[in-house]
Amino acid sequence: MIKCIVFDIGETLVRDDRYWALWADWLGVPRHTVSALVGAVVAQGRDNSDALRLLRPGIDVGAEYAAREAARCGEYLDETDLYDDVRPALAALRNIGVRVVIAGNQTVKAASLLRSLDLPADFVATSGEWGCAKPSAQFFRQVAEAATGATLEETLYVGDHPANDTVPAAKFGFRTAHLRRGPWGHLWADAPTVLEAADWVIDSLHDLVDIAQQEHQA
Known part of the structure; x- marks a missing residue:
């Protein structure tokens, strides 16, 4: 599950x-x-x-x-920066009882910008806030703490980067989904290291809703 x-x-x-x-x-x-x-x-x-x-x-x-x-030329995020499947997929996951956590290698400011978008998520944090970054084990320990009420095997980490997401998350003990999105996601999706580490290779965040539902039924 x-x-x-x-x-x-x-x-x-x-x-x-x-x-x-x-x-x-x-x-x-x-x-x-x-x-x-x-x-x-x-x-x-x-x-x-x-x-x-x-x-x-x-x-x-x-x-x-x-x-x-x-110089006021720094980081900025608004709704147009989100991929189209983000809001509906995250909302659907929460509706079926999945805890949604957002955690990546970003700055403290990026965390504030993300929270201002009011995404359907239970928890948002960045490496800048935690003082540790992927692919370190310390980062994934923080992720495990944020996954309140879920064991490592009950937690699925989703990302596009093999060296920062899929491989180290799997090594830490999480289940993993490699997202075929962006330059890293597309280029490395079929790499042997990714295929060995990933439980799933997905093309859309909507795929996660089906995965979660199937896992609940198993």
């Missing part, structure tokens, strides 16, 4: 279009250049922030982030 489903944020619930577009504008480069470099580092299995380092060797990403915020 699945009692709790935990959702990654970037490219699981929220499109990254605006995130990278704002970085491109801040650095004064074409948006398509940033998109292409993000795709390149994804294909190489590198961290996505390496795209910024290719554009500006030696860049201090944290310092630039702070400068953007000070």
Whole structure:
């Protein structure tokens, strides 16, 4: 039985279009250049922030982030950043009694922005608030605490990133669903490491409603 489903944020619930577009504008480069470099580092299995380092060797990403915020050119989220299946799928899961948790590698500000969207979720937190990030075991221990009333085997972690979501979540003991969404989700969906670690590979968050219902009936 699945009692709790935990959702990654970037490219699981929220499109990254605006995130990278704002970085491109801040650095004064074409948006398509940033998109292409993000795709390149994804294909190489590198961290996505390496795209910024290719554009500006030696860049201090944290310092630039702070400068953007000070200049009022920083992080922003609104309803248009959500994938279309987010609200209906999360609401449907809660309606059948599944605890919905949102937890990903985002900033403290991102957590506040997400909460302001009033999503149908029981709990929202980010790595910035917890002081630990995926793929660390400490992050997933925090997730386990947020999955109140559910054991590891009763908790399903959903994400698009093999190295940050599917593989480490499975290693920690959660059941996992790899979401074929965004560059990481599509590129690595059929990788042997993902297929070995994932209990399901899904194309939409709506698939989770069927999975949860089937698990309840099993």
